Amino acid sequence: MDMIQTFYDQLASQYHKLFFDWHNATREQAVLLDSLFARFGFTRSSRILDCACGIGTQAIGLASLGYRVTGSDLSEAALAEAKKRAQQSQVQIPFLQGDFRALEAAFDQRFDIVMAMDNALPHMLTHEDLSDAVRSMVSRVDNGGLFVASIRDYDALLAEKPSYSPPYIHKTANGQRVSFQTWDWEDERYKLTQYIIEDEGTVQVSKFRCAYRATTRQELTALLLENDCKAVTWLFPEETGFYQPIVVGQK
Numbered sequence: 001m002d003m004i005q006t007f008y009d010q011l012a013s014q015y016h017k018l019f020f021d022w023h024n025a026t027r028e029q030a031v032l033l034d035s036l037f038a039r040f041g042f043t044r045s046s047r048i049l050d051c052a053c054g055i056g057t058q059a060i061g062l063a064s065l066g067y068r069v070t071g072s073d074l075s076e077a078a079l080a081e082a083k084k085r086a087q088q089s090q091v092q093i094p095f096l097q098g099d100f101r102a103l104e105a106a107f108d109q110r111f112d113i114v115m116a117m118d119n120a121l122p123h124m125l126t127h128e129d130l131s132d133a134v135r136s137m138v139s140r141v142d143n144g145g146l147f148v149a150s151i152r153d154y155d156a157l158l159a160e161k162p163s164y165s166p167p168y169i170h171k172t173a174n175g176q177r178v179s180f181q182t183w184d185w186e187d188e189r190y191k192l193t194q195y196i197i198e199d200e201g202t203v204q205v206s207k208f209r210c211a212y213r214a215t216t217r218q219e220l221t222a223l224l225l226e227n228d229c230k231a232v233t234w235l236f237p238e239e240t241g242f243y244q245p246i247v248v249g250q251k
Contacts, residue, residue, distance in 0.1 A: 074098070115147075
């Protein structure tokens with residue numbers, strides 16, 4: 001996990017630049033997730049563990065709606081950024097460092113909803129690591145609760161194995177900011193380089209490297225069913241408005 005931790009430690013202070021307006025994105029995503037949770041019968045009094053919280057993109061928005069949110073992440077730098085942003089947003093969220101393959105070590109309690117958004121699970125580079133992560137996350141879900149995660153649509157991506165992701169181009173007050181990724185595939189794994197280019201008078205280029213393993217819906221569904229989820233539902237962007245497919249496991 002050292003590569004993952006280093007990737008997010010280095011990216012933490014610039015992660016918000018991947019959005020045109022990070023604060024607005026937190027609000028929009030919270031509304032989308034709130035609607036999804038309500039669909040499965042959960043209210044804003046629900047207890048949520050965001051176990052891949054990063055800088056708080058989902059956790060802070062959901063806390064602002066009244067959810068009782070706890071955040072954890074592998075990256076100390078991302079957690080420090082999340083704490084600062086939660087304070088600025090005037091929400092109370094306890095943040096703890098933790099590996100989502102071993103959540104029992106950090107949390108005695110269970111939660112109504114345990115979530116890991118933004119393609120966090122495919123950082124697991126083997127089936128065994130993914131299995132450990134799913135088992136750990138579901139173990140922290142209370143009976144009747146939800147496992148919620150979003151991942152890229154790897155079922156489609158594996159057919160073509162693209163070498164890059166389309167760029168995001170954001171106009172700024174003094175120029176523009178461009179972010180994109182290049183992908184170097186080897187079988188089901190790929191090495192990712194994230195570029196952030198700021199062209200505001202002078203050009204500044206930042207790049208960050210990490211690795212992923214393409215996780216198929218069949219693989220993740222099977223693991224959820226093996227780990228006490230009685231039903232698994234996949235929801236797609238055209239239905240939810242979220243930018244990635246979302247999987248929901250009902251315990």
